[in-house]
Amino acid sequence: MNPLVEVSHLEKHFEIRSGLWRTVSSHVRAVDDVSFAIAAGETLGLVGESGSGKSTVARLLLRLITATGGSVRLEGREVTTARPAEMKALRRKMGIVFQDPAASMNPRAKIKWSLRRPLVTNGFEHARIDDQILAMLAKVNLGPELLNRYPHQLSGGQQQRISVARALLLRPRLLVLDEPTSALDISVQAQVLNILLDLQEAFGLTYLFISHDLNVVRYVSDRVAIMYLGKLMEIGPVEAVLQAPRHPYTQGLAASSPPMSPHQRGRQRVLLAEQPPSLIDLPTGCRLHPRCPFRQTICEETRPELRELAPGHWAACHLAENLPAPQPRDT
Amino acid sequence: MDQTRRALCVQHLDIQFSTPHGMARAVQEVSFDIHAGEIYALVGESGCGKTSAAHAVMGLINRINAPGHRIGGRVLFEDKDLLSLTEEEMCHVRGRSLGMIFQNPLDALNPLYRAGYQVYEAIVLDKIGKIEAWRRVAELFNQVKLSDPEARMRSYPQELSGGMRQRVMIGMMLARNPRLLIADEPTTALDVTIQAQVLELILALRAALEMSVWLITHDFGIVAEIADRVAVMYAGVLVEEADVLGIFDNPRHPYTRMLMASLPRGFKRDGRLRTIAGLLPDPTLEIPGCRFRDRCPAKIEVCATQAPALVEITPGHRVACHVAATVKGDLPP
CATH class of the missing domain: 3.40.50.300 (P-loop containing nucleotide triphosphate hydrolases)
Incomplete structure (x- = not known):
């Protein structure tokens, strides 16, 4: 590149x-x-x-x-x-x-x-x-x-x-x-x-x-980067990031975004809870952890760095390898 | 859903505003019914008259904000014609049986009063005791799923986030158990994760309180997510109405079809989007024939002289188009 x-x-x-x-x-x-x-x-x-x-x-x-x-x-x-x-x-x-x-x-x-x-x-x-x-x-x-x-x-x-x-x-x-x-x-x-x-x-x-x-x-x-509270959460080719997101935040964003057709109403949805926290008083560890449905102790303590999970596809999540696979989204 | 009971019946609604260039027809002969318990979406691009229609139904168009306006037709709600009511009678309908939420909740809330008090105000209108009323406020804040309702009641509107403000508005509107909620672009100002939460809330409340929802939006995504039936407006005219699957799977009016094709659905490699050439017609001009004619790829001779009526082509699917009304199978792209 x-x-x-x-x-x-x-x-x-x-x-x-x-x-x-x-x-x-x-x-x-x-x-x-x-x-x-x-x-x-x-x-x-x-x-x-x-x-x-x-x-x-x-x-x-x-x-x-x-x-x-x-x-x-x-x-x-x-x-x-x-x-x-x-x-x-x-x-x-x-x-x-x-x-x-x-x-x-x-x-x-x-x-x-x-x-x-x-x-x-x-x-x-x-x-x-x-x-x-x-x-x-x-x-x-x-x-x-x-x-x-x-x-x-x-x-x-x-x-x-x-x-x-x-x-x-x-x-x-x-x-x-x-x-x-x-x-x-x-x-x-x-x-x-x-x-x-x-x-x-x-x-x-x-x-x-x-x-x-x-x-x-x-x-x-061609490629997409996802930001949350000033941090990059995920970056990679558009197909990978938006069709098979690896970060819970991207998954939540994709699930919240309205469907293209009423046939997708029954889809599996990872909804993020509550509101984003204040930028002045940021959560410790991973910034998403108070809203994340998969959070574990490590997420509250250690800040995750971007890791390359597939060629060119990076995500900043401790649990990226162990998350349940999200349902692929039709377009 | 009860198909036979009608929550709202709009008949030949016609709205004209006075402008320096003459009378502008914002809404023309629009007729539709909203069934009890359903979510009815009115969709259209800016300037199509969808918000004017809602404001006329709520009695929000008056001599002060729109001098010289003319409203024709009938709006039947609970056996009354809302358009013939006096302002005083309308006040009893608004809030008690008819509630409305707007795009920007910050404009609708008073910055000088705490959120809880503004909801309390709506409740004490029913001559309920103070203690009882405050208990009801707390109940409503819980019902609209505001986190930490006690603290939120003491917050001023500007201390709340956009999603919380819209929840307060919904709570205020629910205070008097309306039969019909008019939601004008309720989530346009919100982020998608918050929008999803508010839409879930509207769905949950509709089920719990058996109210009807008249949703006004420009976003087909929201329609796909929650609407039961959909009407599409163009330049003040209702051009197509069907249940949500009918609109998405088998749109018949050329405008609806082109609008659907202009939504980005795939990737860059899937090719360019469909566009609709031309501009909206001037609302101050009296146009013979179909108002979409100049932008329509399927137009035929009769479109220039005769305005198409909204006719039922299959049960529950109404279209105002000369071509769609006669062609049964596939339509030209």
């Missing part, structure tokens, strides 16, 4: 300040010792519930926030400590699309203005800018008539396609997609997903696709 992105021991701790002098009273470990790599041209799906740290990982990758520890490398070059000039060059190699496209565009500027910004900022020739924008619009199946409209005059699907076009104008290698279709209707989601797959083929793009929807992640990803 030739990794485009290498993340090792990445950490992000947010300080919680309290009291009269606003002294640091505790930390939120939003991302805690996370390591993974993404090969050039592949899609890594990143799944987790709210508070799992998946969006924080995305922001750390693009250095929109600074890491507390660990390293992020893009094409072998360190992102977390790059100097401003080097960072500018690195940023051109990566783009991001957010969940709410309306919130990531200037509501008072025409679409044309939003699309020109990245090219103008990076010193492209003015004569060529409009041609490039029109070519990219065609790639996302939009016509030039949208350029003179304002964001609110576009439908949600059109707005999201504009966000994708804008992120790709500088021809990045890596595109981070943070819940890109969560705010869209089903038929519009299908349009955006199809365009993302077409663009990946056309430009050889590498995607980090963040979502909480397992059906969407299964459809777009």
Whole structure:
């Protein structure tokens, strides 16, 4: 594997300040010792519930926030400590699309203005800018008539396609997609997903696709990583992780996620109990143990590390070899 | 399930809102029945009118939040036409026999009062003694499976997680033993593991209290999980209605069929998803013929002139489509 992105021991701790002098009273470990790599041209799906740290990982990758520890490398070059000039060059190699496209565009500027910004900022020739924008619009199946409209005059699907076009104008290698279709209707989601797959083929793009929807992640990803409370729980090929999960958390997630057909109603379900605990006061040992139906004493005492259970399939669970086999899920 | 008893009967419901561009028809001539004890799902994409229909039934569309609106048709519930009731009479129906939970429970709870007190308020309306009422609150918090109910009663809404808030809302709604629960996207704001718990709770309560549930959602996964019968809406019109297996295994309306095909089910290697070209029609325009016509791959001549009526093609399966009504076997893809 030739990794485009290498993340090792990445950490992000947010300080919680309290009291009269606003002294640091505790930390939120939003991302805690996370390591993974993404090969050039592949899609890594990143799944987790709210508070799992998946969006924080995305922001750390693009250095929109600074890491507390660990390293992020893009094409072998360190992102977390790059100097401003080097960072500018690195940023051109990566783009991001957010969940709410309306919130990531200037509501008072025409679409044309939003699309020109990245090219103008990076010193492209003015004569060529409009041609490039029109070519990219065609790639996302939009016509030039949208350029003179304002964001609110576009439908949600059109707005999201504009966000994708804008992120790709500088021809990045890596595109981070943070819940890109969560705010869209089903038929519009299908349009955006199809365009993302077409663009990946056309430009050889590498995607980090963040979502909480397992059906969407299964459809777009080559490999999948599962996060829970700032930790990677399981990572591996999409078929292995989502069809035959080895970690109880992934099993619970797969069982909780609604079925594709009413015929699956009677399926065996491992439901996770209660709510996720607070990130400030994390459980000892395995973070899942208070909610895990299979927990044993070792889970409360020792923190499990990621272990390779099958080629390329890693899970952080002491009991992974001894869990009851989950029912395979039809698609 | 009792097929003969109807919990709710909606007849020719028509809702129009006043906009700067003229009257917009949000819901057009929608008719359906919800049987006693069943979970009836109304599915559709944003703007199809599913929430407007529920708000009209609950009497939540008024002169203040929608000046100049027009509501037509009848909504029969417990031998009364809800649309003809005065606000005062409606207040007696709401809560007592008709309960509603919303997508965002934090918007529906008052941040200044403790969760327990807000449920207590709903109970003392029945002129029950204070001690008795508080006992009932504790009972309800237990019934909706809130962990540590005593502590949760003393919590403010913002101290609860999303799943707990939705449980408090369900508890409040159960306080007065409603016959029909209207759940408008009840789990959209929740994580999947919490969503699964709330859906299990709705199923358990339906069985224990024999209430009917009118579920409004855009998520076919939730429909597949808990619905008994399903209606699909498009641009204010009810286009198809069948039991849940009928909708998933044998959808007949082109819109339902295309919607099903646009759901991601497999892997990347299984090919691209089906998309529905075009946009929703402008609700302020009077459109002759079928409202789905411009986006429909199966359209025929009559679709341009005549609006298709919702007709029963097989027992319990109703479709509003000229093509589906005449073709018996396989439909064009």
